[in-house]
Amino acid sequence: MTAFELQHVCRTVPGDEGPQSLLDDVTTHFEKGLLHALVGPSGGGKTSLLRLLNRLDAPDAGTVSYAGLDLGCWEPRRLRRKVAFVPQQPHIFPGTARDNLLFGLRFHPDIAPIDNQRLSELCASSQFPPDLLSKPAEKLSIGQQQRLALARALCLDPEVLLLDEPGSALDRPTAEALGRSLRHLCRRAMTIVLVSHDLEWVRNHADRVLFMEAGKLKLQCPVASFFSYGAESRVGRFIAGQKEGPES
Numbered sequence: 001m002t003a004f005e006l007q008h009v010c011r012t013v014p015g016d017e018g019p020q021s022l023l024d025d026v027t028t029h030f031e032k033g034l035l036h037a038l039v040g041p042s043g044g045g046k047t048s049l050l051r052l053l054n055r056l057d058a059p060d061a062g063t064v065s066y067a068g069l070d071l072g073c074w075e076p077r078r079l080r081r082k083v084a085f086v087p088q089q090p091h092i093f094p095g096t097a098r099d100n101l102l103f104g105l106r107f108h109p110d111i112a113p114i115d116n117q118r119l120s121e122l123c124a125s126s127q128f129p130p131d132l133l134s135k136p137a138e139k140l141s142i143g144q145q146q147r148l149a150l151a152r153a154l155c156l157d158p159e160v161l162l163l164d165e166p167g168s169a170l171d172r173p174t175a176e177a178l179g180r181s182l183r184h185l186c187r188r189a190m191t192i193v194l195v196s197h198d199l200e201w202v203r204n205h206a207d208r209v210l211f212m213e214a215g216k217l218k219l220q221c222p223v224a225s226f227f228s229y230g231a232e233s234r235v236g237r238f239i240a241g242q243k244e245g246p247e248s
């Protein structure tokens, strides 16, 4: 079942040297219950694409729809209840980690209060250490703040998670544990679209890979196909380059 459908999506912004194309004729779809990884060189348009899916930005040509309805028809708050975006540098509010985790609930009185069992589940799903819940959130590391923001997003029980480089500040064992948690969420019908520069992580945890470069979606395929491209192809060269160190 299709969650998001994008048809010929373009987004252009004014630049110093004339209009700059951030997204150029992107057509794709994201399937319910799958983990989709957006990969590609820096500046390729990955974050720009995630932002469109949450209506933080709008396309200037083409269409984006969620659950069969054009995003322009979705009331933004209703959409964001179903589609949660966790940016690479999440906003952290004054107060404890627990205050931050529960912050969004005040806008949704229909959501049942979070009891201790649900709090433990949220910490487990986001790999946020429960012993840090009483710590001032501003004192947490970037990696801890990212996982706290993920727990905060999961509080609202969204249908889709949009994650911008969720493992970028994590050591390998923690990033792998997060990958297993995200896969578990997908098995419970969550749709995930995330950006990653860590191709080993993508290989271990993604279902589908979308390769973006210079605003264009150059390739979309199952994860195994992505990693079977030969060294002479553009994808193969990208994979080899990432092993030597991320491109900039």
Ligand SMILES: Nc1ncnc2c1ncn2[C@@H]1O[C@H](COP(=O)(O)OP(=O)(O)OP(=O)(O)O)[C@@H](O)[C@H]1O
Residues within 6 Å of the ligand: 013, 014, 020, 021, 022, 040, 041, 042, 043, 044, 045, 046, 047, 048, 049
């Ligand atoms: N609001 C904006 N105004 C002007 N240029 C922008 C804007 N947002 C993004 N860009 C430019 O669009 C291009 C794509 O940016 P984007 O953040 O989507 O790349 P990315 O693939 O996420 O890169 P990275 O892997 O480094 O995070 C970049 O050249 C960026 O400088």
Ligand SMILES: [Mg+2]
Residues within 6 Å of the ligand: 046, 047, 048, 164, 195
């Ligand atoms: Mg980005």
